[in-house]
Amino acid sequence: MQHWVRRMKVRNFIQSFDFDAAEMKTILELARKIKASPLGYRDYLHGRVAALIFEKPSTRTRVSFEAGYVSMGGHVIYLGPNDVKLGVREDIADMARSLSRYIDVAILRTFSHRAILEFARHFGKPVVNGLSDMEHPCQALSDFFTIQESLGGIKGKKIAYVGDGNNVCHSLLLTAARLGAQVVYATPKAHAPNPKIMQVVRHEAKRTGAKIQGFTSPAPAVRGADILYTDVWVSMGEESKAASKKEQFKDFQVNQALVRKAKKTVKIMHCLPAHRGEEITNEVLEGSNSIVFDQAENRLHVQKAILIYLSGSNVGRLHGVRSGT
Structure with missing residues (x-):
């Protein structure tokens, strides 16, 4: 079980305990503000790029993340089941290190929880678990x-x-x-x-x-x-x-x-x-x-809050949100 509870140096949201209770409450409060006034957050991720790396097809997870990121000024690249096979077409480490040169955050939906942990170990930037066999x-x-x-x-x-x-x-x-x-x-x-x-x-x-x-x-x-x-x-x-x-x-x-x-x-x-x-x-x-x-619906608002929280720099401080990095 040690592979599951290990914490990463870079702040990720791969497993529920990556956030403590205070951080969870901060994110939930930010989500409440985002839901009440979404246009107030339309430029929070301006110029940033996210990749959705999905081994499993999805409707709500894909659309809520993609719509959320784009609505905050970011850009999204979708890599679906026909585009990526983690650890099959190439080593997970090689893929993660390459993608880290292009994108700011990776959102993974995989069959294996271990695959997300391995990806995060080499990516060096925020990784979000969009679903694995162990957690959601x-x-x-x-x-x-x-x-x-x-x-x-x-x-x-x-x-x-x-x-x-x-x-x-x-x-x-x-x-x-x-x-x-x-x-x-x-x-x-x-x-x-x-x-x-x-x-x-x-x-x-x-x-x-x-x-x-x-x-x-x-x-x-x-x-x-x-x-x-x-x-x-x-x-x-x-x-x-x-x-x-x-x-x-x-x-x-x-x-x-x-x-x-x-x-x-x-x-x-x-x-x-x-x-x-x-x-x-x-x-x-x-x-x-x-x-x-x-x-x-609330997947959209909470995931937007998570992405802001993990984004670092001055983004999370714009409305008094303590950064997750």
Whole structure:
């Protein structure tokens, strides 16, 4: 696990713990200002260039990063699955060292978390994790922005996650532990979160007072929940496991019967894309309690704040934001 917790000399956002709690709160506050007045940030990244290096195709991650960077005056180069194969066409180190001569920040979406760490080791400039097999930190930080926006804060609020103990779950738990939040998760026993991740989560939760609890059935997890969150059962790259996983997860669907076990005011979240009729029903996704598309929008604002924070020089100080470098 040492490869996962190692900190980089250059400030990156590769894993949730790359930011401490104070930094997370600074970024969330900056995101609130950006959302309220986006035109005030239209020149923050003028003259800068970002590369989106995606081994996996994406809709929301690509568009939210690209639109966000361009809207702040920067330029974006997209390298998709047909353009780049990390460690196949050439060594990751060679690619990173070459690209560092051309661009200011790299945003990677990869199958392997180790690949992002290796890239960052040789890139020497900010690297952002747009998704890996281990974490999805931008999603989690954005999710907490959405939760705060919807509920007015996280103190005393219960967040229930139902589904696969995957990268989204990992980052949600890590971010909750760092911020001192309460998250209760329910996964099939065979699909629980990574044990090494959970060691880190529990250690941090003891320090911050966060409340983290796991179940192997959804009903006790969602009882009295303020937030009910789910994700797809079959992630990209797991297509060969689809039939088996759907059978194992059939009792973990977020449907109206499960929603009724939470608070009447419970808010429904899903990081999308959704497989309607599998992990969540159409009725719940489109119901009055759903904040799924607010959640999707907020990726834009929070990622803009992250990019400003990591940009260094005088950019982060323009509105009193402490730079991450």
